[in-house]
Amino acid sequence: xxxxxxxxxxxxxxxxxxxxxxxxxxxxxxxxxxxxxxxxxxxxxxxxxxxxxxxxxxxxxxxxxxxxxxxxxxxxxxxxxxxxxxxxxxxxxxxxxxxxxxxxxxxxxxxxxxxxxxxxxxxxxxxxxxxxxxxxxxxxxxxxxxxxxxxxxxxxxxxxxxxxxxxxxxxxxxxxxxxxxxxxxxxxxxxxxxxxxxxxxxxxxxxxxx
Amino acid sequence: xxxxxxxxxxxxxxxxxxxxxxxxxxxxxxxxxxxxxxxxxxxxxxxxxxxxxxxxxxxxxxxxxxxxxxxxxxxxxxxxxxxxxxxxxxxxxxxxxxxxxxxxxxxxxxxxxxxxxxxxxxxxxxxxxxxxxxxxxxxxxxxxxxxxxxxxxxxxxxxxxxxxxxxxxxxxxxxxxxxxxxxxxxxxxxxxxxxxxxxxxxxxxxxxxx
Numbered sequence: 007x008x009x010x011x012x013x014x015x016x017x018x019x020x021x022x023x024x025x026x027x028x029x030x031x032x033x034x035x036x037x038x039x040x041x042x043x044x045x046x047x048x049x050x051x052x053x054x055x056x057x058x059x060x061x062x063x064x065x066x067x068x069x070x071x072x073x074x075x076x077x078x079x080x081x082x083x084x085x086x087x088x089x090x091x092x093x094x095x096x097x098x099x100x101x102x103x104x105x106x107x108x109x110x111x112x113x114x115x116x117x118x119x120x121x122x123x124x125x126x127x128x129x130x131x132x133x134x135x136x137x138x139x140x141x142x143x144x145x146x147x148x149x150x151x152x153x154x155x156x157x158x159x160x161x162x163x164x165x166x167x168x169x170x171x172x173x174x175x176x177x178x179x180x181x182x183x184x185x186x187x188x189x190x191x192x193x194x195x196x197x198x199x200x201x202x203x204x205x206x207x208x209x210x211x212x213x214x215x216x
Numbered sequence: 217x218x219x220x221x222x223x224x225x226x227x228x229x230x231x232x233x234x235x236x237x238x239x240x241x242x243x244x245x246x247x248x249x250x251x252x253x254x255x256x257x258x259x260x261x262x263x264x265x266x267x268x269x270x271x272x273x274x275x276x277x278x279x280x281x282x283x284x285x286x287x288x289x290x291x292x293x294x295x296x297x298x299x300x301x302x303x304x305x306x307x308x309x310x311x312x313x314x315x316x317x318x319x320x321x322x323x324x325x326x327x328x329x330x331x332x333x334x335x336x337x338x339x340x341x342x343x344x345x346x347x348x349x350x351x352x353x354x355x356x357x358x359x360x361x362x363x364x365x366x367x368x369x370x371x372x373x374x375x376x377x378x379x380x381x382x383x384x385x386x387x388x389x390x391x392x393x394x395x396x397x398x399x400x401x402x403x404x405x406x407x408x409x410x411x412x413x414x415x416x417x418x419x420x421x422x423x424x425x426x
Contacts, residue, residue: 015225017420021413029396084416085423099316103309104411107394113415153422154415178422180415186239197418201314201409205323205364205390206231206294208407212363212388213295214222 012060019057020084022047027077039070086114092180093152094120095167096159097127097137100182104156105133115154119146140167147174154178161185222270229267230294232257237287249280296324302390303362304330305377306369307337307347310392314366315343325364329356350377357384364388371395 026047030038041051058064061083064076081087092110094101097120110117121140122128128139138146146152155171157164157179164183171179172194179196181187187196236257240248251261268286271293291297302320304311307330320327331350332338338349348356356362365381367374367389374393381389382404389406391397397406 012424017417018413020420021410021416024416025410025413083420085419086416088419088423090419090422099309099313103313106309108411110415113412114419115415154418178418180418195418195421197414197421199411199414200231200235201318202323203228203231203235204407204409205320205325206234206296207227208364208388208390208405209295209298209300209324210227210230210293211405211407212300213298 016057016060019049020080023057024077024080024084027073027080030073031077035073037070037072043071081114084114088114088153089116090114090153091116091118091151092154092156093118093146094135094156094158095140095143095171096120096157096163097122097124097132098158098160101156101158102132104158105135118150118152121146143170144174147171147176152176154180156180156182157187158182226267226270229259230290233264233267234287234290234294237283237290240283241287245283247280247282253281291324294324298324298363299326300324300363301326301328301361302364302366303328303356304345304366304368305350305353305381306330306367306373307332307334307342308368308370311366311368312342314368315345328360328362331356353380354384357381357386362386364390366390366392367397368392 026043030046039051040054044051044054047054058076061079064071064079092115094105094117097105101120101122105117105120117135120132120135120137121143122137123140127137130137152171152174153176155168155176155178157167159167161183164181164185164187168179168181168187168189172189177194179187179189179194181196181198184200184202186198189196236253249261250264254261254264257264271289302325304315304327307315311330311332315327315330327345330342330345330347331353332347333350337347340347362381362384363386365378365386365388367377369377371393374391374395374397378389378391378397378399382399387404389397389399389404391406391408394410394412396408399406
């Protein structure tokens with residue numbers, strides 16, 4: 007399918023569509039009208055039609071959407087069937103929280119390794135994931151195709167590690183360090199997780215009501 | 217200042233404005249044109265003017281924005297000066313990662329306590345934060361004003377803990393559990409942190425380029 011240029015707002019909504027359609031599928035919903043889907047997501051029906059039209063549109067007049075098909079199409083658009091792989095850089099509390107509790111596989115990723123420098127971690131297997139010494143990163147990247155590096159290192163180490171990942175051919179950086187990464191190469195994508203932005207939005211919402 | 221009804225897209229951009237203005241302020245920028253601010257944020261100048269006009273507008277024709285003033289106004293809008301407080305529910309890896317590395321104070325929050333059930337954690341002080349037994353939550357909420365509960369408990373415990381927080385008068389839930397919370401009361405706000413949405417957006421972006 008030929009894709010148009012898609013706005014970042016639409017890209018941000020796609021995972022939400024996927025999540026809602028998965029929930030609907032799990033409780034046995036087979037088809038849904040765009041207005042019902044919109045209602046449950048806090049959007050308008052015309053916004054949903056417009057979003058999905060970026061990818062060719064999947065609804066049928068008078069029928070609505072087949073939940074399982076649409077979910078599959080969105081999974082495909084999101085690249086969930088591409089066999090992406092990820093490694094974790096920094097097996098501290100946050101890295102370990104992701105290893106233990108975050109289901110990379112449900113997002114279509116295989117989590118293949120973690121890297122750290124602490125002797126008490128290196129060589130161990132945590133939540134089924136082997137922890138290697140960061141000095142072996144380059145060798146690992148040479149022999150393994152890695153799509154995404156998950157940056158959970160201390161902020162001070164973030165820039166140097168990011169550069170090593172990009173040099174080693176990693177195309178996506180999932181950045182949990184509170185640092186803006188200036189990475190070079192148009193083919194590299196950085197996705198920042200800004201906890202503070204989320205807390206500040208919550209702060210606004212509880213402040214507004216008072 | 218009288219606020220208009222503000223769209224959720226604008227609310228999501230406010231913390232980013234705050235972050236960018238703080239960075240500019242830190243490197244000594246005193247004033248900035250809306251087009252320069254827009255350029256550094258990947259927005260258009262007219263979008264910035266429109267966003268800020270929701271709150272009365274702060275720019276001056278031919279001058280642009282005073283960085284420190286605008287930062288202060290946005291901090292005020294975000295409720296950063298209201299003395300909000302937060303408690304962490306669940307001092308596992310993720311809870312501890314937030315206690316150790318996340319600067320609640322930089323978002324205007326005091327992190328006053330954590331709650332858990334594990335005997336090896338209860339009674340200890342982690343990163344300066346006392347860990348209490350979850351059974352003492354109701355008493356704590358009676359004697360302390362708590363604005364936000366940070367949910368880092370296992371998913372299975374999320375709904376019950378959320379209900380206890382809301383009953384105890386907590387108005388904001390910062391939800392890191394992979395669970396949709398059905399909380400009652402229009403005065404309660406839930407902010408979900410969906411790691412999967414972020415990873416899927418990254419997956420889309422690295423897939424699109426290939």
